[in-house]
Amino acid sequence: MERSTIVRVHEGLHARPATRFVKLAKSFESNIDLVKGEKSVSAKSSVKLMLLGVKENDEVIVRAEGADAIEAVEALIGYLENPKSGVDEDEQTGGDKPAAVEDEIDAVAVPLAVEGRLKGVGASEGVSLGLAYPYFPDEIKPESRKLAPDEIDAEVARFRNAVTIVQKRMDASLAAGNLAESDRGIIAALKDIAADDTLADEAIALIRGGMDAVTAVFGAASKLATEFGEMDDPYLNARADDVHAVGRQLCLALLGREEGSLEGIPEGAILIAEDIGAWDLARAPLKRIKGVICGHGGATSHVAIIARAHGIPAVLGLGYQVEQLRMAGHVALDGGTGEIFADPDGETKARFEARIRQASEESIALKVFRDVVPKRSDGVVIEVAANIGSLEEIEAAQDAGAMGIGLFRTELLFMRHMHLPSEDMQTEIYSTLAKAFAPHPVIVRTLDVGGDKPVAGVDFPDEENPFLGWRGIRMCLDRPDIFKPQLRALLRTAIHGRLKVMLPMVSELSEVVRTRALIKECEAELKAEGRDYRSFDLGVMIETPAAVLIAPMLAKEVAFFSIGTNDLTQYVMAADRLNPTVASLNDVANPAVMAAIEMTAKAGVEAGIMVGMCGEAAGRPDLIPEFIRMGLTELSMSPASIQRAKKCIAELASA
């Protein structure tokens, strides 16, 4: 039987415990295969050791797998506790052992052979089984150590060494050659800060005052970040985040650590995290990830949306239970029901393997619907489009047979960068998209940040209820310096394809009227500058109960509606879409939500405008017949749902 174990090795601060433990393990048992991320250090093995990370308190988390895992690791721990009884470590590892380290070693092996069951929120359909890959980057805290006068010079040298390490790491990233131009700019900006004397001088002054280097970096970074934060310019304000990012890198270097990264995630792994940012996930090597499990989030959070866009099964909203999975060797998950099996036994494994096989056969069978143009029984075409948030997803949408884009989430573009993207950069990105799908329509949603989607360069107030706060069109209308460059970029893009633009979080007619006035201003400016542009169809998302109630009025002012069921459900049901405790209320099929959808559809159909849907419910085969009956003629969804939706509409027409 396959077994797993976890080893916690606690060592002194400067001992580089992970490196030392791994070196030691390598020399101790020649039949142990050491794996860091996907890199195998030694090929022959009956036992696999995987270094999962070093925790803030210097515990080393290592997972061992294989028939003799527990025994091998116990032997290794035995040696760590009593080095005289086994191999001489200095001799074997090159002798980097610091003095008096043995005293601080505290290691335990926890066998995990029993299948554990957990339940979260099914957030991206599909079943998966694979190697668990816990990703829990540590929070760094100040050491708050008072230095003796004779320690100060060494501490300054430790700090200077950390600056050199950080600069070298940044140079290595820049030289790697696989960076997008925009990411290269971000790293270069961070390197500037690391090389700048302002931060270093401040930190050294604090060290000279008797503060340890980690705490000094915290103090210096906070001071500089506050200065940037108080400046009267959004671009300079955004530098505060850069300073914090550099501060974190310096602290990691001081502690002998490197930032955790998803770069090394092995092929076919199941990613397990307490929380993972949408952008962290978006830039991870998604093709290698077979499943996502997260303590935070729910079915309509952005992590779920990215997972669905890439056809990766996901279970979110596990809460504190996700901690239990840190020690799992393998994990099976069902992204539909939210079930998770840690270290599944043979029977569960066989069941999941059979389901994975069946799902793959089904997906092959659905491929025949890729190029179908689905119609209602009266011959009206139903556009089945894709929801995407980055240019990287174009291919997946095209491969799935998307008849255009029903929702391009522009906020990922803003969240990706430490700075607000320029008008030219936005024009280039939107134009690439419009050209890729022409002659099909592409609907771009204007910036929808706030709530669960903060952005560097926009100072969001501390709000008790950010989902009911300053977000979407509310924020944009207050910040024409951000909104107008986006509108100008969209006007410039419209010459390249069938562009439509929609506004998020609309709750008042005046928001549409004020946006139209801004668009007019932008058109006048572009004309005066002699630039090419074209007007676009303006629509609104219907995602607030207020918008539903004034839908007949809105329908007279706009060219189309797109129903955002993810938000509409949370607002109609008064149930936070990220809160797993109220996940059962967050159901679009609830009669209250379906009534809101029907009211919207009726208002749109009566006014003769297109009514579409871009919430995830648009891809639900059990609800599609209802939506078609209500008069919706466009359904936009994750690429992974497109072929099933086309099949459902086609079968409906022929029934």
Ligand SMILES: C=C(OP(=O)(O)O)C(=O)O
């Ligand atoms: C599509 C929607 O928007 P979001 O990006 O917030 O999920 C929605 O709310 O249905």
